[in-house]
Amino acid sequence: MNATDPLRADGLYVSLGGLPILRDVSLRVGAGEAVALLGGNGSGKTTLIRTLLGLVPHQEGTVELFGEAVPGFTDWSRVGYVPQHSAVAVANATVREVAASGRLAHRRPFQWLTRADRMALDDALAHVGLADRKGWPFGALSGGQKQRVLIARALASQPDLLVMDEPMAGVDLHSQAGLARLLTSFARDGLALLVVLHEQGPLAGMLDRTITLCDGRVVDPEHPTAHDCAPATPWESPVGLSDPFAGAIR
Numbered sequence: 008m009n010a011t012d013p014l015r016a017d018g019l020y021v022s023l024g025g026l027p028i029l030r031d032v033s034l035r036v037g038a039g040e041a042v043a044l045l046g047g048n049g050s051g052k053t054t055l056i057r058t059l060l061g062l063v064p065h066q067e068g069t070v071e072l073f074g075e076a077v078p079g080f081t082d083w084s085r086v087g088y089v090p091q092h093s094a095v096a097v098a099n100a101t102v103r104e105v106a107a108s109g110r111l112a113h114r115r116p117f118q119w120l121t122r123a124d125r126m127a128l129d130d131a132l133a134h135v136g137l138a139d140r141k142g143w144p145f146g147a148l149s150g151g152q153k154q155r156v157l158i159a160r161a162l163a164s165q166p167d168l169l170v171m172d173e174p175m176a177g178v179d180l181h182s183q184a185g186l187a188r189l190l191t192s193f194a195r196d197g198l199a200l201l202v203v204l205h206e207q208g209p210l211a212g213m214l215d216r217t218i219t220l221c222d223g224r225v226v227d228p229e230h231p232t233a234h235d236c237a238p239a240t241p242w243e244s245p246v247g248l249s250d251p252f253a254g255a256i257r
């Protein structure tokens with residue numbers, strides 16, 4: 008265990024709207040480590056990463072980024088965050104403007120982009136294969152392209168820790184494989200990665216560990232059945248029809 012791990016959380020409890028959402032959650036991500044956060048719908052994955060980034064307050068426990076307690080941590084240029092793209096609505100901004108917001112923690116307010124800013128931006132957009140879409144309105148992109156812009160935004164900050172919430176959602180298989188190769192090379196250079204996934208998919212080969220949440224708790228890999236968190240069974244029609252619209256009035 009290293010006191011300056013990019014990310015550490017111990018004994019986190021979080022409630023929202025009076026309901027317990029996270030219970031006694033502890034985890035760490037070391038430099039160069041790639042960790043996947045798995046779990047069913049509503050198990051608390053998004054709440055956990057938002058708590059780790061100080062966006063949701065925790066009632067008990069501790070969070071540390073690079074050895075500094077959250078809240079109180081200030082060096083946000085070291086942290087990249089890719090939210091679910093559906094959570095971002097900036098229809099009138101261009102692709103470049105959205106990606107440039109990833110450089111804010113490096114810059115003074117109201118200053119032009121420096122050469123270093125422009126190079127980091129161009130690199131990030133090239134990495135996600137969107138260099139030729141710089142001037143497009145963000146709102147005109149497909150869901151998968153938006154997701155890639157948000158990844159570029161996080162990469163533009165040249166982070167030491169990258170936290171991603173379902174980055175592959177809506178991204179086509181070819182781009183997923185490209186992103187997996189990119190993240191593998193960044194991890195080799197020391198990037199710490201925490202990524203929420205529904206399935207490991209193309210990232211499986213680069214993951215060092217997985218952490219599974221069930222009902223707001225980390226599932227103990229030694230006793231995985233301690234809570235009833237079997238994967239959800241496929242949806243079945245109550246009348247036994249395989250096509251959910253088969254009984255609709257036409």
Ligand SMILES: Nc1ncnc2c1ncn2[C@@H]1O[C@H](COP(=O)(O)OP(=O)(O)OP(=O)(O)O)[C@@H](O)[C@H]1O
Pocket residue numbers: 023024026028046047048049050051052053054055
């Ligand atoms: N602001 C809120 N107020 C009350 N309850 C909330 C709030 N945000 C989330 N929750 C609840 O917390 C639980 C965990 O939600 P969360 O979004 O963290 O799960 P998740 O594992 O990311 O789910 P999914 O895979 O479907 O995205 C859910 O039951 C959700 O309804």
